[in-house]
Amino acid sequence: MKFAKRLVASALVVSMLGLTAPVQAAMLPTDSVLSVGQNPQxxxxxxxxxxxxxxxxxxxxxxxxxxxxxxxxxxxxxxxxxxxxxxxxxxPAAGSDVLGVLLFLFILLLVTDILGLTKVFPFTRSVR
Amino acid sequence: MQRCFLARQLAGVCLLALAACSSLEPITLPQSLPPRVSLPSVAFFPQQDNWCGPASLASLLVHAGISVTPEQLAPQVFLPGRQGALNLELLAASRRHGLMPYVLQGDNNALLQELAAGHPILVLLDLGMPPLSRWHYAVLTGYDSASREFQMISGEQANSRIEWAVFQRLWARGQNWAMLVTVPGTLPATAELMPLLQQGAALEQMGRFIDAGKIYAAAAKRWPQSAALWFASGNVAYRAGDRAAAEARWQQALLLDADLAAARHNLVELLRQQGRHAEAARLLKQGLLRDPQQPLLRPLTDSMPSAAD
Incomplete structure (x- = not known):
């Protein structure tokens, strides 16, 4: 029993020593020479x-x-x-090459307003 | 009052647009390039919904020999919340299929050179204008210097043509962003060293060391005097377990640039791992003589006090 306790205790000590031992420095990766002015460490x-x-x-x-x-x-x-x-x-998130329906209607009505065919927007003035 | 304000805004926009137009240099074909290039074998996938990203990328990947469809690429690049795809994710998805993506560095000339070299090019265009931007991806598949047009795959059109002058404006609004893909080991015609190293490093971070190694090996033929390149190829050799090659390449990097501290750091580590402590200490000492406070090398002296004197 006493022996078993000692065994467990020494195993614990060894494992804890392992934990506190300095971690071996790792190799520096390739991108460490790419980022100028940045210290990889x-x-x-x-x-x-x-x-x-x-x-x-x-x-x-x-x-x-x-x-x-x-x-x-x-x-x-x-x-x-x-x-x-x-x-x-x-x-920028690139999606469709097609104009949205609402946007299309807005521009269409803008043009027809300017041509004097419609009067949807208060800020337009007909060219006629 | 409101009308006046709008008119002034409109005038401002027009002036900006004019300024943008006038600042673009017209495209001229370099003497060394053929007057006309067409890559008819580039696969065409008609765009569905907002899938110009997956469709354009599929054209590039299939041309590079990967068997893939826009349907398979959509989950890898499409962002439902934005109803589109982002540039950087197109690069990432290309890597997932074992290819090297490359963002073109130059301007119009780079487009012409790469097309002449047989590479279709994915470009980001703004079909609208800044307040009403309409981002779109298309694939350039050729040019004709006589009619001054690019040939491209765009949306549902397999063979649309766009004038150089018009293209330049749409492309400039897309920040002149363009990419191509190559099989690792094949370099783009307009390749530059730093962007290649970045792509290699990105593949290394994914654990694709063999692909990265092929890029470095191909680049070393074009830039044999680059210390950073030797450092990078040493890294992939080390990851592959080839310590002798890693040592030789890092040595070569230091020979070309004794101040490349990252290479010295890794070489010191390698020598220590092999129990060659005297050599490691000597190498570290040489580095610290060049710069006693070198932040990469200084921490190594904690476990090698002899090198610090």
Missing amino acids: QRDAVAAFMAREDVRQQLQHLGVDPQQASERVAALSDAEIADLNGKIADL
């Missing part, structure tokens, strides 16, 4: 992770399926994540 890995998580949530918020949102975020580089984060709602 000081780059915050936690912040990068959080930004990625933010972008994933923004994608999901805009209707992307959760599984796909994770895979889409995984294919973006840290630099791209930084460019996207918080700007997804403002960046």
Whole structure:
């Protein structure tokens, strides 16, 4: 019994020593020579992770399926994540080459107003 | 009063538009390029709904040899909440299919050069005007210098033609953004080193080390004197478990640029992992002699005090 206790205690000590031993420095990744003026050692890995998580949530918020949102975020580089984060709602999102119906009607009526065929808008003045 | 205000606004918009038009240099065909280029084999997918992103990207990927449809790409790039797709996500989706996306760096000449090299180009256009922007993706598939037109796949048209002068205006409003894709190891005709390294690093971050390595190997033929490139190819060799190659490449990087601290850092780490502590300390010391406060190298002295003296 006493022996067993000692064994457990020494195992614990060894594992704790392992935890507190200095973590071996990792290799620096390729993008560390690309970001000018940024010190990779000081780059915050936690912040990068959080930004990625933010972008994933923004994608999901805009209707992307959760599984796909994770895979889409995984294919973006840290630099791209930084460019996207918080700007997804403002960046150009290219969709249709067809004018929306309402916009089309607005422009059509604007032209007919100016031609004097209609008088829908208070601010137009006919050319006639 | 209101009319006056609107009139002034309209006048302002017109002036801006005129200024924008006049500032664009007309396109001239470089002597070295053929007068006419057409890439008829680029696959055409008629755009459905707001899927110009998935449809245009599918044209590019299929041309690069990937078997894919707009329906398969839509979940990877379409944003329902924006009813469209974003530039950066087109790059990311290309990587997921094992290709290297490349954002064109130059202007009109880069478009002509890449088309002449056989690469269809995906472009971002604004078919409207800033207050009423209408973002749209199209794929350039050729040009004709006699009629001064681009040939492109756009929306439901497989072979639409657009005058250079008109295209320039729509493209300028899309911030002149254009991309192409290549199979890793093939470089775009207008490739520049830094954007290539960025694309390589992005593939590395995804764990696609083999693809990244192919890009670096191809780039090394064009830029054999780039220390950053040797550093990058050392990194992929290390990730592949080839320590001898990693060591040789990082050495080469330091030979070309002794101040590339990231390469020195990784080489010191590698030597230490192999138990070659004396060599590691010597290498670290050389670096600290060049810059005693080097922020990448300084922390290494904690575990190698002998190098700090």
